[in-house]
Amino acid sequence: MSMPILMTVDDDPSVSRAVARDLRRRYGNDYRVVRADSGADALDALREIKLRGDAVAAILADYRMPNMNGITFLEQAMDLFPHARRALLTAYADTDAAIQAINVVDVDHYLLKPWDPPEEKLYPVVDALVETWRAVGDRPVEETKLIGHRWSRPSYEMRQFLARNSVPYRWYSVDEPEATRLLEAAGAAPDEIPVVITPDGKTLRAPTGSEIASAVGLSTEPAAEFYDLVVIGGGPAGLGSAVYGASEGLHTVLVEKKATGGQAGQSSRIENYLGFPDGVSGAQLTDRARRQAAKFGAEVLTARDVVGLTARGPARVITFGDGTEIAARAVVLATGVYYRALEAEGAERLTGQGVYYGSASTEAPACQDKDVYIVGGANSAGQAAVFFSHHARSVTLLVRGPSLERSMSHYLIEQLRDIDNVHVRVRTTVEAVDGEEHLERVTLRDAETGKTETLPTNHLFVFIGAAPRTEWLGDTISRDSHGFVCTGPDLLREGRRPPGWTLDRDPLYLESSMPGVFVAGDVRSQSVKRVASAVGEGAMAVALVHRYLEER
Template sequence: MSLPILMTVDDDPAVSRSVARDLRRRYGQDYRVVRAASGADALDALREIKLRGDAVAAILADYRMPQMDGISFLEQAMDLFPAARRALLTAYADTDAAIQAINVVDVDHYLLKPWDPPEEKLYPVVDALVDAWRAAGDRSVGETKVIGHRWSSPSFKVRDFLARNSVPYRWYSVDEPEACRLLDAAECAAEDIPVLITPDGTVLRKPGGEQIADAVGLSTRPASEFYDLIVVGGGPAGLGAAVYGASEGLRTVLVERRATGGQAGQSSRIENYLGFPDGVSGAQLTDRARRQAQKFGAEVLTTRDVTGLEARGSARVVKFGDGSEIAAHAVVLSTGVSYRALEAEGVAGLTGRGVFYGSASTEAPDCADEHVYIVGGANSAGQAAVFFSRHAKEVSILVRGPSLQASMSHYLIEQIEAIGNIHVRTRTTVERAHGTDHLEELTLSDRERGLTETVPTGHLFVFIGAAPRTEWLGDEVLRDEHGFVRTGPDLVVEGRRPPGWDLDRDPLHLESSIPGVFVAGDVRAQSVKRVASAVGEGAMAVTLVHRYLEAR
C-alpha cells in the first residue's frame, strides 16, 4: 500500500517549495508530500488520488490564492476526503479569516507565515493533524452501503446510527436499479432489508446497533476488566469527564448505548457555546471531543447497554445487558435525558416513518418543497427549525404555551423571527397523525382560536420535555420524583446523610448516594440544561473523583 499523503497548496512557488521541504525533512519516511500551485490543481490531484484509493492524512492550504481561496478549496476538499485533517496558511493580517474558517469550515488549525523555526511553529501543528487522522482512521477510502425502504423505521435507524457515529455511507432506495444489483450480488431478498454492505464486502441483513458497530470498526468491547474511572453516557458531560479523566492520568472508559453526543450531538447549530462565535454543529463538537478523549487514551465503547450499578467493597461495578460487567474505582453517571413521547393518536405507529424524535438530519434532503412541522419550544426545537428552513418550503413550530419567551434563548427567537419561511403557532397541539406507510397528515388543535384543522405533511420532528435515563439504577441511588439523580447537599436532609452512607463526611457536590459514584449533566437533579454547563460538570466530576480517591 502506498504511503498516505500530506498535501500543500500555495500559488507562491518559493513558499510552496519551502513548506514541502520542511515536511519531507520530518515526515518523508512515513508520508508522501504532494504540492499544488492552485486550488483547482489541488482538487484535480485529489480526484486522481481518490480514484487510486490512496489516503490523504492532512492538507495545508494558503488562504490568499487567485480564483479560489484556501477556505473555498478546503470546503470542496472535505467532500473528497472528509477524514483528512486541514490547516490554513495565513499572514497575520488574515488571522480573523482563519478563525472564521475554524468555526465555519471546520479547519483544524491555522499557521502564520513565516513559520521559522519549523520545530516550534510548524511540526507541532502537523503532528497534531496526523495524530488526529491516525486516531480517526481514513474511512473515506472504503464505502459503506445501506439499502432500504424510504419509509421504513428499521432503515431509518441504520442510517441514523451511522450518521450519528460519523460513519460515511451511501444510501440506496430499494427501488433504484443499483440497489437491485447490489441485492442480487449479496444474494439478499426483500425480507432481508435493510441491508448493510461494508467496504470489504461483508453483508449484514437487518443489522442491529452492535452488529453495525463491529462491522464499521467502532469499539464495542472493553480492553480491560478494571479501570480507574467508568463514564456512563457519551453526551457533553460524559465526553467532558472522559477528556479530563484521561488527560489527568486516570484509566478511563466511556460507555455509550447508541452514539456519542447525546441530544447536543443532534443539534444542527449551537451558537451560544463559548469559543465558537459563528456557532458549531453538534456533530462537529462531538467529533472533536471524542477524538480529544481518545487522544488522551480514553476508551470509547458504543452500543453497550448498561443495566445495573453495584458497589462491591471499594469497587464500583457496571453491568451490561449481555451479562458481562466492568469495574472501576469510581463512576461518573452522565446518561442525559431523552425526549418524551408525543401522546397523540397514530404517532407511535409512524415513528421513524415521517415522525422523528430529535433533529434527524438524514431527512433534510427529502424535505425540499415540503411543509415541515416541529413540536416543542426549547432551544433544540428552535435550532432544528433554523436548520430545516434551509431545506423545506415552510417550517411551522407548534408550541403549547403562549410564546417562546419562557423556554428559548433570546438570540434564537430573534433568528426565527428573521427567517421568512418559519412560522410559530402558539397554543397549538398535535391531536392525531394520519398515514398508512408513512406520515401523510396531521390534525392540529388551535386552542387560541378554538379550531381543529388537518394539514398535509410528511415530516414531524418532536422536541418535547426530557425524561432522565435512570430506570436501570437500583434503589441505592436516590432520585427525585421525576427520576433525576440527587447529589451532594440535596442528599443531606435535616443533618442526616442518605441511608447506607458509611463515610464520615457528607457527599461531595456531584456525588450520588453511593460513595464514588458521581453525576454530571442533564441527568442530575437541579442541573442547568445547557451544553456548556454539562461539559463543566463533567470536568468538575473528575476533580471530585480525585478528591474521593485521595481520601480513601
C-alpha cells in the same frame, strides 16, 4: 511520496507572501506550501495536484477577492479535495458575513487579518486543521452498505446508529435496482431488511445494535474486568469525565448505549460553546472529544445497555443487559436525558416513519423542497430549524408557549427571524398525526381559539421536554420526583444523611446516595441543561472521584 500540501489563496501579494512565509516557518518540514493570487489560479493548481495524485491537507482562502470570493472558491475546491480542511482569511469588517457563510458552507475556521503573532492567532487554527485532516486523510473510505425501506422504522434506526457513530455507509432503498442486485448477491430476501453488508463482505440481516457495532469495528467488549473509573453515558458530561479521568491516570472505560454525543451530538450547530466563535456541529464536537479520550487511553464501549449498579464492598459493579459485569473503584453517571414522547394520536405508530425525535440529519436529503414541521421551543429545536431550512421548502416551528424568548437563546431567535422559509407558530400543539405507511398529515390546535387545522407533510421532528431514564437504578440511588438523580447537599434532609450512607462524612457535591457514584450533566437533579455546564460537571466529577479514592 511527496509531502501533503497547505494552500493559501489571497489576491493581495503582500498578504499571500506573509501567510506562506509563516506557514513554511512552522510546517515546512512536513508540508509543502502552495500559494495562489486568485480563486481561478488556485483551482487550476488544485486540478494539477489532483492529476499528480498529491494530497491537500488544508486550504486558507481570503474572503473578499475579485471575480471569485473565498466562499465560492472553497465550494468548488471541495469538489476536488473533499477531505481538505478549510479556513477563511477575513478582515474584521467582514466577520459577520464570514460567520454566516461558514454556517452554510461548513468551513472549519476563520482567521482575522492581521494574525500577528502567528503563534497565538494562526498556528493554533492550522494545528487544528491538520490534526483533523490526519485523522481522516484522503484515503479511500470503506463504506458499509445498508439496504432498507424508506419508511421502515428499523431501517431508520440503523441509519441513525451508523451516522451518529461516524461509520461511513451508503444507503440503498429496497426498491432500487442496485439494492435488488446486492440482496441477490448476499442471498438475502427483501423481507429481511434492514440488511447490512460490511466492507469485507459480511452480511447481517436485521442486526441488533451490538451486532452491527461489532461488525463495523466499534468496541463492544471491555478489555478488563476491573477499572478505576466507569463512566456510564457518552454525552458531553460523560466524554468530559472520560477525557479528564484517563488524562489523570485513571484506568477509565466509557459505556454508551447508542452513540457518543447524546442530544448535543445530534445538534446541527452549537454556536454559544466557549472557544468556537464560528460554531461547531454536535457531531464535530463529539468526534473530537471521543478521539481526545482515546488519545489518553480511555476505552469506549458502544451499544452496551447498563441495567444494574450495585455496591460490593469497595467495588461498584455494573451489570449489562446480557448479564455480564464489570467493576470499578468509582462510577460517574452521565446518562443524560431523552426527548419526551409526543402525546398525539398516531405518533407512536409513525415514529421512524415520518415522526422523528431529535435532529435526524439522515433525513435531510428527503426533505428537499418539502414542508417540514418541528415541535419545540428550546435551542435544539431552533438549531434544527436552521439546519433544515437549507433543505426544505419551508420549516414551521410549533411552540406551545406564547413566545420563544422563554426557552431559546437570543442569538438563535435572531437567526430564525432572518431566514425567509422559517415560520414560527406559538401557542400551537400537535393534536394528531396520520398516514398509511408513513406520515402524510398533521393536525394542529391553536390554544387561543381552540381551532384545529390539518396540513400535509411527511416530516415531523420532535424536541419536547427532557426526561431521564433512570428506572434501572431501582432503589439503590436516590432520585427526585421526576427521576433525576439527587446529589450532594440535596441528599441531606434536616441535617440527616441519606438512608444507607456508610461514610463518616456528608456526600460530596456531585456524589449520589451511594458513596463513590458521582453524577454529571443533565441527569443530575437541579443541573443546568447546557453543553458547557455538562462538560464542566464531567471534569468536576473526576476531581471528586480522586478525593473519594484518596480516603479509601
